[in-house]
Amino acid sequence: MSVGRDLLDVPFPQMIFSMAQAIAKSQLALDKSSINTLQMLAKTEFDWIPEITEVLYPKPIAITSANAPPNTVVTGVGVDLEVPKPTKLTLLQAGINPTFYQFTDSTILVKMSITSTTSSESSLDVGVDVSVSADFLFGSATVSSHVNYHSANKYSYSVTGSSELSTTLKPVPPPQRIFPTFILVDATNPAAVKITKS
Amino acid sequence: MAVQMYMLTFKGGFNQDASRDVQRHVRQLGGYILMVTPNGPIVAIDDSMAASVAGHALVDGMGGVTLDPRGRAAKHLEAIFAGNLSRQISMPVAESFAPEPSEGDKYVRRSRPT
Numbered sequence: 225m226s227v228g229r230d231l232l233d234v235p236f237p238q239m240i241f242s243m244a245q246a247i248a249k250s251q252l253a254l255d256k257s258s259i260n261t262l263q264m265l266a267k268t269e270f271d272w273i274p275e276i277t278e279v280l281y282p283k284p285i286a287i288t289s290a291n292a293p294p295n296t297v298v299t300g301v302g303v304d305l306e307v308p309k310p311t312k313l314t315l316l317q318a319g320i321n322p323t324f325y326q327f328t329d330s331t332i333l334v335k336m337s338i339t340s341t342t343s344s345e346s347s348l349d350v351g352v353d354v355s356v357s358a359d360f361l362f363g364s365a366t367v368s369s370h371v372n373y374h375s376a377n378k379y380s381y382s383v384t385g386s387s388e389l390s391t392t393l394k395p396v397p398p399p400q401r402i403f404p405t406f407i408l409v410d411a412t413n414p415a416a417v418k419i420t421k422s
Numbered sequence: 423m424a425v426q427m428y429m430l431t432f433k434g435g436f437n438q439d440a441s442r443d444v445q446r447h448v449r450q451l452g453g454y455i456l457m458v459t460p461n462g463p464i465v466a467i468d469d470s471m472a473a474s475v476a477g478h479a480l481v482d483g484m485g486g487v488t489l490d491p492r493g494r495a496a497k498h499l500e501a502i503f504a505g506n507l508s509r510q511i512s513m514p515v516a517e518s519f520a521p522e523p524s525e526g527d528k529y530v531r532r533s534r535p536t
Contacts, residue, residue, distance in 0.1 A: 261485025268461040319493010323486030
C-alpha cells in the first residue's frame with residue numbers, strides 16, 4: 225500500500241486511448257451524417273426564378289369624362305411584365321451547405337483521494353500485592369506481582385477516484401475535397417465566354 | 423444553446439402525413455419551419471432540442487445546414503425563410519399602440535402642387 229503505487233496504477237494510457245477512439249468514432253459518424261446531408265441537398269431541387277423583366281412604355285390615356293374637353297389625352301405608362309419559366313436549382317447550388325463539425329479541445333481530468341491512517345495504542349498495568357502475617361513463632365509474607373501489557377495497532381487505507389472527460393465540438397467549413405466545385409460557364413456573350421470556379 | 427438550421431429526411435421517403443407530423447413536433451419543441459422541400463423540411467430549432475427531433479419515429483436523418491450568403495439564390499431562400507417565419511411568429515402588440523383615427527368616407531380635398 226503506497227500512494228505512489230496507486231498513482232502509477234491509474235490507467236492513463238488506456239483512458240487516453242479510449243477517449244481518442246471514442247472521438248474518432250464520433251467524428252466519423254458526424255462526417256458521414258454531413259456527407260449524407262450534402263447528398264440530400266444536391267438532390268433536392270426547387271423552382272427558382274432568377275429574374276423578372278418589366279418593360280415600361282408610353283401609354284397615353286384618353287379622358288372620357290363629359291366634363292373634360294373632348295379628345296383630351298394625358299400621359300400614361302404601361303408595364304409589360306415578363307416572368308420566365310422557373311429554373312430547377314438544387315439547394316446546394318442555391319447556397320445551402322451542410323454543416324461539418326470537428327472536435328477541438330479534449331481534456332481528461334482524473335481526481336484521486338487517498339487516505340491513509342495509522343493509530344497505535346498500548347497500555348501497561350503493573351501491580352504488586354504484598355501480604356504479611358505474623359504468628360507467635362513464625363512470620364510469613366507473600367509477594368505477588370502482575371504485569372498486563374495491551375497493544376493495538378489500527379491501519380486504514382482508502383482510495384477513491386473519479387475521472388472526467390470533456391471535449392468541444394465546433395462547426396467548421398466543409399472540407400474542400402468533399403465539397404463540389406461549381407464551374408460557371410457564362411456564355412451570354414458567345415464572343416467572350418467566361419469560365420469561373422467557386 | 424443556439425438555434426441552428428437542420429434538414430430533415432423521412433423513413434421510407436417523403437410523404438405528406440409524415441411531413442405534417444414532424445413539422446408539428448418541431449413547432450411543439452419551439453422550432454420553426456423555414457422551408458418544405460420535396461425531400462423534407464428545413465427547420466430552425468435550438469440545438470438542445472435537436473436530439474428530440476432526430477429521435478422522432480418518422481425521422482430518418484437530421485443534418486445541420488447553413489445558408490451561404492454568397493450562394494446563387496441565397497436572397498431568394500432568405501425571402502422564402504422570412505416569409506415562412508413571419509407566419510409562425512406572433513409579435514406582441516405594444517400597449518401604447520393606437521391606430522391613427524380614420525377619416526372614413528369623409529371627402530378630403532387634395533391638391534397637387536403645380
